[in-house]
Amino acid sequence: MKNRIKNAIKTLLRRLLGMKLYEVFMATRKLGYIPHIRHPRSFNEKILHRKLYRWKEIPPQLADKWAVREHVAKTIGPQYLNEVYGVYERAEDIDFAKLPDSFVIKGTHGSALNIFVKNREHFDKKTIRDQCRRILSDRYGYFSNERWYLAIPPRLIVEKLIFDGTLPMPVDYRFFVFDSKVGFVEIDIGRGTNDHTLTLVTRNFDILPFRQRYPAIPDLQKPLLWDGMVALAEKIGAGWDAVRVDFYSPNQQSILFGEITFAHTAGWCPFTPDNADVELGKFWKIP
Structure with a gap:
């Protein structure tokens, strides 16, 4: 009910303000400053600029959780893809009896549309x-102006659930690639817990003095397969002025592709301190 009310308010605002003013309103509310979208300087402003003025450049198939696998297989090889148990257009078509004890169900047409099943006997x-x-009914991208998601057919992809030591969720390595080179990386540990940390590092694994949402780990150790992930991210991100490429490294023994993202947090998540957004925006040279 609460989400329905929020969405109704957003729909009304979008209609009353129009897409551009709605974007300014939402971004100002989230970021704490009025964004300059036409002539962007900060990292978030450049995401907003992409959403409003360059969104047609983004091929929906690269944001599609199912379709992107073909691109990844051709670019870096199928060995970096997680195992898929099935892809479905209807919830009724999933045969749970044929699935293993643990798995994850994802919506192919958005981000964070996930259902994690760790024990099939207890669901x-x-x-x-x-x-x-x-x-399947979620019109992901509508309220955030990420219009390329609206061109993706809604489907459900059922994948192998990745386990990473004793962590409830695998460590998420988010590589921000600019003109074929990794600029900085966001490392998410302990997602969904009270101990969630988010550490920003450089390509060479120097800890950056910036924060976004969660506390950082100041003495975070470099992962064993770090250099391999950097190289793979740059291969996948080649040809784009800015793109986020995600990987997992279960138990630091292998590398698995996660997703490609063109508008990190829709450009609505603030950094601290105040100069961090502009400093990170310097990596991104808009053509």
């Missing part, structure tokens, strides 16, 4: 199917 099929229907 309710009806509840899961209802959640799947909500994912």
